[in-house]
Amino acid sequence: xxxxxxxxxxxxxxxxxxxxxxxxxxxxxxxxxxxxxxxxxxxxxxxxxxxxxxxxxxxxxxxxxxxxxxxxxxxxxxxxxxxxxxxxxxxxxxxxxxxxxxxxxxxxxxxxx
Amino acid sequence: xxxxxxxxxxxxxxxxxxxxxxxxxxxxxxxxxxxxxxxxxxxxxxxxxxxxxxxxxxxxxxxxxxxxxxxxxxxxxxxxxxxxxxxxxxxxxxxxxxxxxxxxxxxxx
Numbered sequence: 001x002x003x004x005x006x007x008x009x010x011x012x013x014x015x016x017x018x019x020x021x022x023x024x025x026x027x028x029x030x031x032x033x034x035x036x037x038x039x040x041x042x043x044x045x046x047x048x049x050x051x052x053x054x055x056x057x058x059x060x061x062x063x064x065x066x067x068x069x070x071x072x073x074x075x076x077x078x079x080x081x082x083x084x085x086x087x088x089x090x091x092x093x094x095x096x097x098x099x100x101x102x103x104x105x106x107x108x109x110x111x112x113x
Numbered sequence: 114x115x116x117x118x119x120x121x122x123x124x125x126x127x128x129x130x131x132x133x134x135x136x137x138x139x140x141x142x143x144x145x146x147x148x149x150x151x152x153x154x155x156x157x158x159x160x161x162x163x164x165x166x167x168x169x170x171x172x173x174x175x176x177x178x179x180x181x182x183x184x185x186x187x188x189x190x191x192x193x194x195x196x197x198x199x200x201x202x203x204x205x206x207x208x209x210x211x212x213x214x215x216x217x218x219x220x221x222x
Contacts, residue, residue: 042117042212043156043200099144099163100120102206104155 002067003027006091006105014113019078021108023091031094033102034058034066036065036087049074081112115139116211119201124219125191133186133199133216139208147175148200149170150215154202159186190217191195 004025015042021030028037034046044060055066063085068076078085091105116138125131137145144163148156162168162177162184174187186199198215205211 040121042214043202043210044212045209074195099146099161100208100210101146102148102156102160102210103157104157106155107153 004105012111021076029093029095033092119213119216122217135184143204146202149208150198
């Protein structure tokens with residue numbers, strides 16, 4: 001089983017719908033992140049959380065919200081999806097240590113029609 | 114602004130050597146990562162450099178020159194399974210990761 005699990009893996013929805021992407025991890029890491037990836041662009045940080053009570057906006061947080069329900073769970077919501085939110089979304093974790101290496105989930109491909 | 118530059122695409126031959134370059138302009142520097150990403154999959158960690166010089170790990174090596182804002186990933190004895198995108202990412206002064214758009218490496222028999 002994957003250490004970082006994302007659900008759903010694929011989702012097609014319509015403009016204006018509310019969507020939630022869920023992430024759970026078994027690595028015991030405190031730090032969790034949500035990124036989106038678009039063709040030709042680097043990974044862009046949406047939100048990150050360093051512990052259950054700590055939530056921070058990334059560079060592209062507009063139109064998104066998050067919830068850190070527990071150390072192991074970090075959800076991303078699109079309150080009213082729009083077509084330019086069509087992308088591949090990754091959840092990632094990092095643990096204590098000098099490098100801050102990220103461990104990624106398998107990705108959630110979201111299409112907004 | 115902060116910027117990471119990598120070639121968009123490279124092609125190499127199975128068994129050969131390829132060097133993927135990454136240049137960066139960031140507000141501060143606290144390390145540089147290389148990740149490998151196969152199509153439709155998650156990125157996976159390859160290397161981390163924080164000091165100048167070459168780090169070797171099997172068929173893969175990563176080099177860093179902080180004064181030049183430059184790194185490269187060297188892949189030797191290329192195999193078909195090395196066909197993937199290679200992502201360069203820099204840790205800035207706020208310990209935020211700045212990502213390049215990635216280099217798609219195509220390996221031909």
